[in-house]
Amino acid sequence: MIHFIILIIAIPLFSAFLLPLIGKLNEKLMKFWVGLTLLLTSFLSIFLYKLILEKGTLAYTLGARFPSLTAPQGFPIRIILIGDALSGFLALFFLFIVFLSFLFSLKILDGYHFLDPVRSQNALAEAQRKQALLEISKSLTRKTSNGVDKFYTLYLLLLVGILGFLFTADFFTLFVFYEINSIATTGLIAFFRNKECFKSAFHYLAVFAVGSLFLLFGVGLLYSEYGFLNMAIIAKNIQFSFLDKVALSFIASALILKAGIFPFYFWKPEAYNASPVPAVILSIVSSLSALYVLFRISFDVFGLNIIFGQILILFSLLSIFAGVFLALRENNLKRILSYLAISELGYVVLGVSSGFLMSNTESGFKAIEGGLFHMVNDILDVGLLFLIAGIILYISRVRNAFEIRGFARKHPILAGFFLFGVLAISGLPPLNGFASKMMIYESVFHLSPVLTIIAILGSILVLAVLVKIFASIFLGAPSEENRDYQVIPKVVIAIVSIFIILMFSIGLFPKQFVTSFVNPAAKALISQQNYINSVIH
Amino acid sequence: MSKIVKIVSLITLNPIIIFGLYIISHGHLTPGGGFQGGVIVASIAILILVVFENDINLSKNLFSLFESLGLIFFITLAFLGTFKNTFFYNFLANKFWFLGKTIHFGINQGFLNSGGVIPLMNLAVGIEVASALSLIAVLIMSKKKYD
Amino acid sequence: MISFIFLVTILLIVIGTSGAMFKRNLIKIVMSVNIVGAGVNLFLIALGYRSGGVAPIFTNAPSLNMVSPTPQALILTSIVINLAVTALLLSLAVLIYKEKEK
Numbered sequence: 001m002i003h004f005i006i007l008i009i010a011i012p013l014f015s016a017f018l019l020p021l022i023g024k025l026n027e028k029l030m031k032f033w034v035g036l037t038l039l040l041t042s043f044l045s046i047f048l049y050k051l052i053l054e055k056g057t058l059a060y061t062l063g064a065r066f067p068s069l070t071a072p073q074g075f076p077i078r079i080i081l082i083g084d085a086l087s088g089f090l091a092l093f094f095l096f097i098v099f100l101s102f103l104f105s106l107k108i109l110d111g112y113h114f115l116d117p118v119r120s121q122n123a124l125a126e127a128q129r130k131q132a133l134l135e136i137s138k139s140l141t142r143k144t145s146n147g148v149d150k151f152y153t154l155y156l157l158l159l160v161g162i163l164g165f166l167f168t169a170d171f172f173t174l175f176v177f178y179e180i181n182s183i184a185t186t187g188l189i190a191f192f193r194n195k196e197c198f199k200s201a202f203h204y205l206a207v208f209a210v211g212s213l214f215l216l217f218g219v220g221l222l223y224s225e226y227g228f229l230n231m232a233i234i235a236k237n238i239q240f241s242f243l244d245k246v247a248l249s250f251i252a253s254a255l256i257l258k259a260g261i262f263p264f265y266f267w268k269p270e271a272y273n274a275s276p277v278p279a280v281i282l283s284i285v286s287s288l289s290a291l292y293v294l295f296r297i298s299f300d301v302f303g304l305n306i307i308f309g310q311i312l313i314l315f316s317l318l319s320i321f322a323g324v325f326l327a328l329r330e331n332n333l334k335r336i337l338s339y340l341a342i343s344e345l346g347y348v349v350l351g352v353s354s355g356f357l358m359s360n361t362e363s364g365f366k367a368i369e370g371g372l373f374h375m376v377n378d379i380l381d382v383g384l385l386f387l388i389a390g391i392i393l394y395i396s397r398v399r400n401a402f403e404i405r406g407f408a409r410k411h412p413i414l415a416g417f418f419l420f421g422v423l424a425i426s427g428l429p430p431l432n433g434f435a436s437k438m439m440i441y442e443s444v445f446h447l448s449p450v451l452t453i454i455a456i457l458g459s460i461l462v463l464a465v466l467v468k469i470f471a472s473i474f475l476g477a478p479s480e481e482n483r484d485y486q487v488i489p490k491v492v493i494a495i496v497s498i499f500i501i502l503m504f505s506i507g508l509f510p511k512q513f514v515t516s517f518v519n520p521a522a523k524a525l526i527s528q529q530n531y532i533n534s535v536i537h
Numbered sequence: 538m539s540k541i542v543k544i545v546s547l548i549t550l551n552p553i554i555i556f557g558l559y560i561i562s563h564g565h566l567t568p569g570g571g572f573q574g575g576v577i578v579a580s581i582a583i584l585i586l587v588v589f590e591n592d593i594n595l596s597k598n599l600f601s602l603f604e605s606l607g608l609i610f611f612i613t614l615a616f617l618g619t620f621k622n623t624f625f626y627n628f629l630a631n632k633f634w635f636l637g638k639t640i641h642f643g644i645n646q647g648f649l650n651s652g653g654v655i656p657l658m659n660l661a662v663g664i665e666v667a668s669a670l671s672l673i674a675v676l677i678m679s680k681k682k683y684d
Numbered sequence: 685m686i687s688f689i690f691l692v693t694i695l696l697i698v699i700g701t702s703g704a705m706f707k708r709n710l711i712k713i714v715m716s717v718n719i720v721g722a723g724v725n726l727f728l729i730a731l732g733y734r735s736g737g738v739a740p741i742f743t744n745a746p747s748l749n750m751v752s753p754t755p756q757a758l759i760l761t762s763i764v765i766n767l768a769v770t771a772l773l774l775s776l777a778v779l780i781y782k783e784k785e786k
Contacts, residue, residue: 175762179765186776210701229754567741
């Protein structure tokens with residue numbers, strides 16, 4: 001009996017529980033322990049993905065050998081975890097990104113832009129500002145239990161929540177992991193202890209507490225009808241009655257809230273502004289895993305329904321536009337990037353939900369493949385832009401990043417990387433954004449040409465917003481008062497260049513990537529009978 | 538608070554602890570269990586903080602240590618059944634002399650010696666919840682500058 | 685004729701959600717979240733009711749006609765999580781207040 005699925009979830013959980021004790025002893029030991037855990041989990045996910053590609057969908061029962069043990073009629077009543085090609089692939093990729101952002105967080109936790117914004121040319125004020133910076137840097141690296149060990153504990157707990165979302169097969173464990181995600185993310189948002197971050201964390205947690213209670217309400221409605229909480233049994237017995245539609249709307253709205261697309265995207269800008277950059281990358285990964293659960297429920301549990309697919313397409317188009325138009329009004333670099341993240345998630349939902357409507361046709365399958373491929377490209381592109389934003393804020397310590405001019409004179413490599421990120425997000429060849437967006441444009445055209453036109457317009461407007469950022473921060477002549485306060489560590493340049501290498505290699509060889517990774521994943525998503533058969537023999 | 542309140546609260550501390558431990562340990566027979574008993578034990582910390590008006594130093598490190606120990610105990614019990622059967626396998630039920638007496642389906646008068654791993658998990662959760670809630674109470678109600 | 689208890693559940697959820705959306709005072713937002721939690725828990729308990737049933741515990745039970753115990757397990761987890769969320773929200777409110785008065 002192979003225990004890989006549960007070990008992937010249990011090992012980060014165990015090390016998250018041990019981390020406060022180790023953090024009291026020694027700080028270097030704690031960072032080494034977290035890195036070791038992440039490496040071990042990544043290797044386990046590689047083995048798991050190979051096993052899934054050999055043997056098909058795996059189902060693992062907690063507490064017994066077979067799912068139907070000790071049930072009178074032979075129905076599964078235990079908690080089951082299911083891993084198939086899509087969740088194995090996403091787990092592998094997300095763990096890789098999480099490991100890279102952990103390496104980033106060892107050197108850079110960018111809280112310095114919450115300081116007093118006055119940058120005067122007076123020498124006395126400059127000396128006072130340096131003193132305040134020194135105190136804040138001391139408080140961020142203190143060895144007592146208020147510092148960095150809380151960050152890594154919350155980091156590992158959020159990773160456990162993400163992996164639980166990817167492997168769950170049960171509505172109740174979905175609720176529990178939803179709550180773990182919300183609580184861990186508020187801890188990460190409130191990490192820099194000033195009033196703005198506390199307010200953002202409070203509003204985030206109030207919104208998500210209500211959202212998870214709506215999820216529980218929908219799950220209770222489903223339980224009252226069918227008597228089981230297991231996704232496979234409900235998929236087998238479902239009749240699409242009125243109560244089912246109400247339950248689907250409650251569950252889908254809780255998942256749309258977590259994913260952050262229209263109409264529930266209002267928590268994203270303040271949450272992404274207030275949290276450190278590694279936590280932002282982890283939040284984007286958790287939004288993608290919530291989208292995965294939404295697709296899993298709509299394809300495999302509730303079956304194909306026309307109205308739900310049309311509503312999802314409408315939401316995706318509106319989120320593409322909301323992301324771009326609202327980004328034009330903002331003045332803060334991290335907020336603009338969070339609106340672009342909303343826009344890219346709209347592309348993912350557009351691809352998969354148009355494949356939902358055009359099911360059993362070839363262009364429908366291609367649309368689903370394009371949407372799933374765009375998940376990978378989205379985290380690479382938006383993650384790269386956020387990493388570079390974190391580096392900029394760490395080096396120059398301004399409150400508003402648009403006060404910097406001429407960054408490209410001192411750091412031409414970073415400017416080149418940012419330019420590659422801009423080109424990748426707006427879908428220009430030969431980068432990876434082009435491949436996935438081309439698949440989405442071509443296959444959505446068969447559903448309705450208007451959708452393709454709107455999607456292309458969205459890409460062009462994203463390019464416009466990013467060119468404005470690039471021109472105002474990077475180009476121009478550098479002014480005297482923008483000095484560097486820190487040096488960029490070499491590890492950080494290596495991490496950013498790994499992102500760039502991945503972007504180029506996926507962009508130059510998209511066919512190999514799609515046929516080896518995305519194709520089995522899309523096949524595993526659309527076959528409902530395969531999902532049910534893995535649990536009930 | 539006056540002297541009467543202080544002395545009476547110190548006297549009623551003992552029955553509260555014993556009642557909380559009773560609810561934790563009989564969790565597999567009567568309503569209750571780890572979380573409910575843990576909250577009862579945590580209310581002692583709130584009682585002391587209110588009566589002595591934050592003039593007393595409850596050590597945060599001890600509570601943090603017990604919280605971690607409770608969680609580690611829970612997850613170790615979950616791991617112990619893994620390599621013979623599956624994760625969370627109840628390896629003490631119906632087999633061992635300690636907690637594994639076999640009980641048949643139906644109404645009985647409640648045997649404490651049954652249940653397998655469940656009473657041990659109740660104990661772990663009880664320790665963890667009690668220390669975590671006491672820690673939260675100490676941090677919210679402390680009058681010193683937030684550290 | 686819909687049973688009365690489900691109407692009370694919907695009323696609690698609507699009151700709680702509208703309170704969490706429209707109120708500005710932080711403590712009132714926390715109380716509204718608690719009201720929504722109470723409504724959802726009440727809904728789940730009311731699902732498991734069998735008429736004439738007793739509590740689903742085998743120790744010294746009067747009869748074998750018991751209410752369904754599965755929703756009770758769901759609510760237990762939900763109450764624990766709501767307690768943790770309330771504690772976190774209140775400590776964040778205390779921290780906001782302490783930062784304000786500096």
